[in-house]
Amino acid sequence: MSKELIEKAKDGNIQALNELIDNHKELAYSIALKHLKNKNDAEDVVQNSFIIVLKSIKKFRNESKFSTWLYRIIYHECLKELKSRNTIIEYIPQFIEAENEETYIEEEINIQSLLKTLKPNEYSVITLFYLEEKSIEEIAKITSLSKVNIKVLLHRARHKMKQFDKDKSP
Amino acid sequence: MKEETIKDILSKDLKKISKEDFNEKIIQQLNLSRKKEKLILYDQSSIIKIFLIISLFILVINLKIIEELQQTSIIIGLLICISPLFFMVFNKIYQFTIQNSQSNENFI
Numbered sequence: 001m002s003k004e005l006i007e008k009a010k011d012g013n014i015q016a017l018n019e020l021i022d023n024h025k026e027l028a029y030s031i032a033l034k035h036l037k038n039k040n041d042a043e044d045v046v047q048n049s050f051i052i053v054l055k056s057i058k059k060f061r062n063e064s065k066f067s068t069w070l071y072r073i074i075y076h077e078c079l080k081e082l083k084s085r086n087t088i089i090e091y092i093p094q095f096i097e098a099e100n101e102e103t104y105i106e107e108e109i110n111i112q113s114l115l116k117t118l119k120p121n122e123y124s125v126i127t128l129f130y131l132e133e134k135s136i137e138e139i140a141k142i143t144s145l146s147k148v149n150i151k152v153l154l155h156r157a158r159h160k161m162k163q164f165d166k167d168k169s170p
Numbered sequence: 171m172k173e174e175t176i177k178d179i180l181s182k183d184l185k186k187i188s189k190e191d192f193n194e195k196i197i198q199q200l201n202l203s204r205k206k207e208k209l210i211l212y213d214q215s216s217i218i219k220i221f222l223i224i225s226l227f228i229l230v231i232n233l234k235i236i237e238e239l240q241q242t243s244i245i246i247g248l249l250i251c252i253s254p255l256f257f258m259v260f261n262k263i264y265q266f267t268i269q270n271s272q273s274n275e276n277f278i
Binding site: 010017025055158 | 192197200269
């Protein structure tokens with residue numbers, strides 16, 4: 001992400017702000033949904049996190065990546081929301097299924113079932129690693145977990161994906 | 171499994187936000203907070219601090235250097251202590267005029 005875009009967002013340029021939000025909202029929402037298992041809660045948490053980050057964007061000094069800062073806020077806002085519920089919520093698959101009513105292609109259903117096997121932390125780590133191309137150190141900063149923990153989560157997620165690939169192939 | 175395959179699977183699975191006004195609501199909130207920031211003409215706490223320091227300084231000068239409190243210096247000291255109140259009144263007037271103009275804009 002260019003520094004120029006962040007500078008424009010700092011000046012309140014609406015186009016730049018929109019671009020910043022668009023660049024991250026899908027992944028942020030997917031991570032939040034994986035943790036919260038509720039579409040409305042996930043949308044609210046992501047929206048609030050964007051507001052928190054963009055309100056204080058003027059204080060951002062480019063010391064770390066903007067996305068690392070943003071995902072850190074989102075991840076911790078999800079944990080805060082889970083804490084406020086004060087209950088351990090069981091995995092409710094219909095929330096995820098309701099999202100994808102149009103997708104009836106067999107391959108996509110397979111992908112869905114594969115990703116459902118990933119725990120929220122495993123999903124967060126693997127998406128940040130592969131889609132956002134974050135380093136182990138950056139993911140540790142985002143999640144406040146140790147580097148060893150991140151490596152374990154990444155290994156588990158990769159293993160589950162490989163296992164799924166093996167099971168799928170004849 | 172190749173790295174590209176993992177990336178492909180993960181990117182295909184990304185969920186889309188259903189709220190159509192998702193971005194707009196965020197930007198609206200940001201604009202509101204910026205307007206709120208502008209509502210303050212002077213930072214009250216810093217003004218009070220500055221004037222307290224000045225009045226303390228005058229008091230120290232009077233007691234240590236002149237060694238007696240004159241009536242005029244007491245009056246000056248008191249005026250300096252009261253002067254932050256004027257800034258607070260200016261702040262209130264400023265807030266009131268801005269809120270008035272905003273409500274007029276909304277009404278139109």
